[in-house]
Amino acid sequence: MLLQPDHVYMAAAKAWIWTPPILVETAAAGAVCLFTERFAAELNSLSKERMYEVIKGFWPTADLVFESFDEQSYASFLKYLENELSHLRNHQQHFAVQNLEGTFNVIHRLQKNLSKAQAEALRALSGGFLNAEPATIQRSIELSVRLWLTLNINSSAIAVGPTFPDETPLDWDHDMSLEALAQRQFTKCWAR
Template structure:
C-alpha cells in the first residue's frame, strides 16, 4: 500500500510485490523522514500521510511553477510559514522522484559533499527542473570516436582492474558522475524506482531518461556475470542484482545513449587506459599479449631468485670438495 501511493498508476500487484526489492528505497524514505522528526517545527506536515497528500498535489501540477503549487498548498496549511510549506513540498519531491531538491533558502539539517542539493526556482516548474538535469549530449564529445562498447566494460572491471571506487547515491540526478581525480564513480541505486516510474502514467521524469538510466545500469552491472555479483555483494548491493535486467537487453551501442553518452565515454576512456599498478597489471586480461608478457617476466624473475641461492650453495660445495681432495 505504501509503494502504491508513490506510483498509483503503475502495475504493482500484491502477487508480484517483493519487499526485498524495495529495501533500499524504504531505507531512503526512513532517512528522509528523520528530518521531520529532528526538525519538526520547520515543516508543514508531520506524517507520511500528509506527505502523500502533497505528492498528489505536485503530481497534478508538476508543469506549473513552484510558486503556483505553494499557493495551492498554502490554502491547505493555514497559518503555516511559507518556508515550512516549501520544505515539506521539497521533501515530498525527494521521496517521490529521488531528486535531491533542497533549496538553499530553506534547507535544514546537514549536507554532504557527494550529494549536491538542487535549488528549485519559484518561477520554474518541477517538470522543467527535472528535465534540466538531463541535457542531451552532443554528437561528438571530443573523445576517441567509437560506436560498439567492449562487452567486458563493466563496473566490476572498472573496480577490479582500473581501481575505480563506487559511490551509491539516492539522487538520480547524480547518476554516472565520475571524479577522475579521485577515481570515484557515482551510481544511482534505486533501480526499482526506475521500473515503477516507467510504468506510471503521471510522471514528470521523461520516459526516455528512465529507459536510458536502466540501460546504463544493465551495461555496468550485467545480470548473470559472476564478477558483477561478487562486486555487488562486496558493496552491500546484492538486492540490486536480484532485480535482473528489467526486461531490457544490454545496450552496447554508444550511439543509443543520448543523455549519458559523455559520461560513458569518459568511463570507457578510463577503462581503456593501461594499468597503473602491479595488481591491476596482474589481473588485466584485456590485452592478452601484455598480460602474458607480465607473467612470463614474473616467472623468469622467480626462477632467477630461486637459482641464485642454488648456485651459491653449489659453489660452496664445490669449494669444499676441492679442499677435501687436497
C-alpha cells in the same frame, strides 16, 4: 495506526485511478510523525500489505499487483526514506507536513501541477495548510518530491538539516516547474 479496510477507486476519463487509503487515527496512536524513531522502526517492520500501500502512495499509477508484489524489491527505497528522514529528526518543526499521508497528499497534488511554476504550485498547495509559514510548506513540498522522485531538491534559501560534501542539492527556482527541473537535471546527467 489502522487503515480503512476498503481502497477508494474513482472513475475518471474511463480509467480507474487508485487513491491511497486514509489513516484512521486512534486516540492512542494517531498518525506516526515522519521525523521520529518510531516511524523509522515501523518502516523496518512493515507488513507486506502496508508496504504495498506505502509504495502505491508514492506511485499510485504504477502497475503493481498485490499478489505479485515483492517486498525485497523496495527494501532499498525504504532504507532511503529512513535515511533522508533521519537527517531531519531534530528539525520537524520546520515542516508543515508531519506524516506519510500528508506527504502522499502533497505528491498527488503536485502530480496534477507538474507544469506549474514552483510559486504557483506553492500557492495551490498552501490552501491546505492553516497557520503554516510559506517556508514550512515549501520545505514539505521539497521533501515530498525528494522522497517521491529521489531527487535531492533542497533549496538553499530554506534548507534545514545537514548538508554532506558528496551531495549536490538542487535549488528549485520560483519560476520553474517541477517538470522542467527534473528534465534539466536529467539532461545534465546525459550530457556528461
